[in-house]
Amino acid sequence: MAAKKIGTPLTGEVVQGLRVGDEVEISGVVYQARDAAHKRLVALIESGEELPFELEGAVVYYMGPSPAKPGNVIGSAGPTTSGRMDAYAPVLMAHGLKGMIGKGLRSQAVKDAMREYKAVYFAATGGAGALLAQRIVANEVIAWPELGAEAVARLEVVDFPAIVVNDCHGADLYEEGRAKYAR
């Protein structure tokens, strides 16, 4: 199956056209944010302050890279376990977030929010950080540099490979895939 090419920011129309199992290649800007950054983003929303990036249509990448070697755009850059961001993801979706890239299981609350706000969850291959880094062509820290690997960065990706694990229609590839091959 050929990968679907999609661009960011994501529109509701693109999100609604995606189904679990779809292989995609994402191009455009995605925002790197993991545990500490999520805590701060939600605190800003709760206090009504401005966020470091526009959430409407945005895609976040749950990732904290290794340091870039001299001459490289970024270090290794594969996904981290998404479940740790479950406490924060519904609030971000309520404020416009459309896509999440990570790996691993999401909570029911996150899956419900994805249906309600029309958002999509993609898995990239965990532990393929050297390979995935080659699809990142620009990298600029835009907030909280003191967090190091946990800072928020604006990343430009080209044909970044991922697979739709949870779509906005309520399907879950982790459940479907497992049921298919369980003996």
Next chain:
Amino acid sequence: MSSVRDIDVAEITATVRHLCMEANFDLPEDVYAALEAAKGSEESPTGRAVLDQLTENADIARADRVPICQDTGLAVVFADVGQDVHLVGGDFEAAVNEGVRQGYGEGYLRKSSVFEPGHARLNTKDNTPAIVHTRLVPGDSVRLVVMPKGGGAENMSSLHMLKPSQGAAGIVDAVVETVSRAGSNPCPPVVIGVGIGGTIDKVTQLAKRALVRDIGSRHADERLAAMEDEMLARINALGIGPQGLGGTTTALAVFIEEAPCHIASMPVAVNVQCHAQRHKMATI
């Protein structure tokens, strides 16, 4: 009286520094071979595509000397120190930590250690302190193993204080249940270290140490080898597959380490390791 061999702790530092980088850049041959072999048996096309990505990733990391995974782990260090060794020139654990500091700095490896886990969670900035397991052994050499341990898989590990009446079946169930609950989170296909016996501190160390074994090696105790086979078969029947996307390759190997335990106890620890079963060894 047997002679004593002086080893300068600077040599410990240099070796740990080197091992930290090699472990993160160079996937062990046995792990690479296991991933290759899994491509032949994996029934899911998506699973096979993931396995292709993993070996391609390992090739890039090895050639470009970049980390296999951005989570370059906490540095777990096993040090078997010969009792005829006299360590000179400084403090042993400080020397290990200096090696970690240098390796993680010069290798552009991620610093993932934080102070005050329940409070400020401030990064220690140099990936120290290492998790050091030292034991005294016969001989006049020092064997060092560095195992960078990522957070995603470690978080899925478990400890079970089973009742002796639960027997071997209870042990197998606890291990399979741990992997089942972990699902896609620990980056399958995983490698599973199982500790059986001892006390809670002993059993978790057994589980961690079990992960040093080479994939493809058979446990010397036929009873435990059969148990490893049974666990692996049941884990691979779960359907989780590479990256949890469905498939027949959920684990590459299960390794058991056993120790005697209290008459009232049957501790079991399950240490989950991701597909990047990183570890490198050197003897001084």
